[in-house]
Amino acid sequence: MAAVRDDTFVPTLPEQYADEKRSSASDIERAAVEPAKVETFDDQDVTRPFPIMPDVPEETHQLTFRAVLVGCCLGAVVGASNLYLGLKTGFTFGPQLFGSIFGFAILKPLSMAFPESGILGKIFGGPFGPKENCTVQSAATASGGLGIIMVSAIPAMYRLNLMSENPADDFGKLIALTTSCAFFGVFFVIPLRRYYIVQEKLTFPTPAATAYTIRSLHNGPAGALVAKKKSKALIYTLCICFVYKVVTTYAPGVIFDWHIGWTLYRLGFTSIIALDNYGWWIEFTPAFFGAGQLSGINASYSFLGGMVLAWGIIAPGLIATGRAVGMPTSEEYPLVSYQAMSFEEAEAYAKSPSPRYWLLWPGVLIMMVYSFVELFFSLGPLFIRAWNGRKNFRFAPREWMQDGKELDPNDEDQTPMEDRVPFLWWTVGLALSTIMSCAILATLFPLNVGDAILSLVLGFVFSFMAVQCAGLTDVNPVSTVAKASQLVFGGVGKGYGLATEPGQLFNLTAGTIAAGAAAQSCDMTGDLKTGYLLRAKPRNQFIAQLCGSVVAVFLTVGLFVLFTKASPCILHPPEDGTCTYAAPSVSAWAAVAFAVSSPVLPIPSSSGYTAIAFAIFSALQVAVKHLWIPRRYWQWLPNWNAIGLAFVVPQAYYGIAMFAGATFNWIWKRRNPESFDMYMFAVSAGLLAGEGLGGVFNALLAVIGVSGSDGYGTAIGCPGFEYCG
Numbered sequence: 009m010a011a012v013r014d015d016t017f018v019p020t021l022p023e024q025y026a027d028e029k030r031s032s033a034s035d036i037e038r039a040a041v042e043p044a045k046v047e048t049f050d051d052q053d054v055t056r057p058f059p060i061m062p063d064v065p066e067e068t069h070q071l072t073f074r075a076v077l078v079g080c081c082l083g084a085v086v087g088a089s090n091l092y093l094g095l096k097t098g099f100t101f102g103p104q105l106f107g108s109i110f111g112f113a114i115l116k117p118l119s120m121a122f123p124e125s126g127i128l129g130k131i132f133g134g135p136f137g138p139k140e141n142c143t144v145q146s147a148a149t150a151s152g153g154l155g156i157i158m159v160s161a162i163p164a165m166y167r168l169n170l171m172s173e174n175p176a177d178d179f180g181k182l183i184a185l186t187t188s189c190a191f192f193g194v195f196f197v198i199p200l201r202r203y204y205i206v207q208e209k210l211t212f213p214t215p216a217a218t219a220y221t222i223r224s225l226h227n228g229p230a231g232a233l234v235a236k237k238k239s240k241a242l243i244y245t246l247c248i249c250f251v252y253k254v255v256t257t258y259a260p261g262v263i264f265d266w267h268i269g270w271t272l273y274r275l276g277f278t279s280i281i282a283l284d285n286y287g288w289w290i291e292f293t294p295a296f297f298g299a300g301q302l303s304g305i306n307a308s309y310s311f312l313g314g315m316v317l318a319w320g321i322i323a324p325g326l327i328a329t330g331r332a333v334g335m336p337t338s339e340e341y342p343l344v345s346y347q348a349m350s351f352e353e354a355e356a357y358a359k360s361p362s363p364r365y366w367l368l369w370p371g372v373l374i375m376m377v378y379s380f381v382e383l384f385f386s387l388g389p390l391f392i393r394a395w396n397g398r399k400n401f402r403f404a405p406r407e408w409m410q411d412g413k414e415l416d417p418n419d420e421d422q423t424p425m426e427d428r429v430p431f432l433w434w435t436v437g438l439a440l441s442t443i444m445s446c447a448i449l450a451t452l453f454p455l456n457v458g459d460a461i462l463s464l465v466l467g468f469v470f471s472f473m474a475v476q477c478a479g480l481t482d483v484n485p486v487s488t489v490a491k492a493s494q495l496v497f498g499g500v501g502k503g504y505g506l507a508t509e510p511g512q513l514f515n516l517t518a519g520t521i522a523a524g525a526a527a528q529s530c531d532m533t534g535d536l537k538t539g540y541l542l543r544a545k546p547r548n549q550f551i552a553q554l555c556g557s558v559v560a561v562f563l564t565v566g567l568f569v570l571f572t573k574a575s576p577c578i579l580h581p582p583e584d585g586t587c588t589y590a591a592p593s594v595s596a597w598a599a600v601a602f603a604v605s606s607p608v609l610p611i612p613s614s615s616g617y618t619a620i621a622f623a624i625f626s627a628l629q630v631a632v633k634h635l636w637i638p639r640r641y642w643q644w645l646p647n648w649n650a651i652g653l654a655f656v657v658p659q660a661y662y663g664i665a666m667f668a669g670a671t672f673n674w675i676w677k678r679r680n681p682e683s684f685d686m687y688m689f690a691v692s693a694g695l696l697a698g699e700g701l702g703g704v705f706n707a708l709l710a711v712i713g714v715s716g717s718d719g720y721g722t723a724i725g726c727p728g729f730e731y732c733g
Contacts, residue, residue: 067135070142072140074118076555076556078114080148080555084563089700092699092701093699094158104538106693108145108218115136138226142542143544150535156523161516164594167579175568175569185452187448188524189527193527194532198433246693261723261726262725268288288320300670303670304670305671308666331366333362337586366615368656371656372599381627429550430547453517455514467525468526470490470526474527486523494600497514497515497519498515512605571589592653
């Protein structure tokens, strides 16, 4: 499912990528694939490295310039798409499978087209195997995975007026802060590899699916044919969605947003305008149709159910009873906004909130409590096993420091010592990145060295939680769990006696470090799992991850500056809360920082009591699920992370689009499982990346002044002929 990491959906890809061969193919393809089915898929234990393929020659070059270059470029595509999607609703998708499939599609033909002689031949020519393909996806994951901080904590700083008016003026500070998150997370992930992958044998569903996919792509002529089909589907889908998204900016009310309530109101059904005011219209968004495909039935239906509960039942009830208020947006038409999110007068906001602000607190608390209780039940057995096996604990400094040249025959990890990441590499890197982070936070932000170290320690702790949860369930709750750092630093800031604004900047800076470092380490651990299964060299992956992290730092900051220049309402939304980019995660981070730094807790009492009730109910469901309900029935239980996210996201049309995508997938899989297995991920990834890149291009059009919002095109179909969601 597109699991929630607070505001982030990440796909779990179970059986469809472990059974590549059911595609409708020629007799030659089937004959080539079927023999590998038994060895590679059905009998393979994903807790151990894959068996060596006897007919595949040993790869002499796994870390190449071409692999790192293509991986970073593919990661940049995913990073750009994720920034667009994250600012829209907080959803993102992982680059692993995108990088593995597209990397094969690009480099395999190039490796065969260029002779190994000559400059281009030395760069792009030569055999291309699964281990080098693993390097591609490692670089892609590292370069495309830092967008989480640019769609959450950092924009929240601007929304609370804690930074300069223009993010371009803070470019250096943003680079420094992003660098701290990127490299601290990469360096301390190395010891996690041995513990979680080799010793605990966690599954890591998506990284394991990526390893299966890479192995199948390199399975002789049949694998190349499968890759060609998938690549074509992905490219065609991406291009169509890109063009569609660019065109929609010039006629949004006609081909993108169908405001049914507004249209019926104009036809004389006046009371139906409430449908539009509460955000219930249809948006033909390919990205969230694709997100629904990846999320699956449970998450998508839970998300839509949460939308119905929040914006179809609770929000109208709040308005009817006077516990929340709306803001008229037009003098001519009865258009009302229920999405205001101003953070200026704490006491007034607690007494007369908008429905969006009122619903924010139940949503945040549901996601935090649900994530922590899930972590408790996931980590509990681990701690019990560790306690019971404490007498058998063996301290092996030689393995950690890698000062030996011979492998222990009893060691399950038979990666040669010279292929592992040297002890000095990651320890010295970790020490230097810690010193750098402390210097940056102490000079550019209001944290002293002790506070900086505390934020790094929290990032380290959160990474353990995130890796454990992602390894077991494919759910990465890091952004939700990292909000706990805001509570910690809220108390620290009040202990220091900080004023409101310095306290808010103190809070958000520490939260950025904790969330960013933990998210980076979780993604990198998943990469190392893919490499472990494919018998790739961890040293090569580590270098590729460092290269990708350098790209990620400049990419994410540059794209953030571009988007905020094209749409200033991301950072400074109008009073009625209307903006093309709703940025729900930004609002959540800003609200928590605002609350914990205010002299008076600005939470309406009715909202607080409701939040506690929902949080208790979600925690009880987790306990009942783990203690008494068999795992095969878990899919029928509501996903409270998705429900909580629906309380935070004010656009109901995203829930409708994801519901449609998940339903389409369910029908597709039942009607034609062969084509589903072959094309599902390629199509859904193309939908996500196509609209995301179209959004980037639309931002460029807005910067140069030729977009639909600059007077070009038509606003027919938009409420008041002014605004489309």
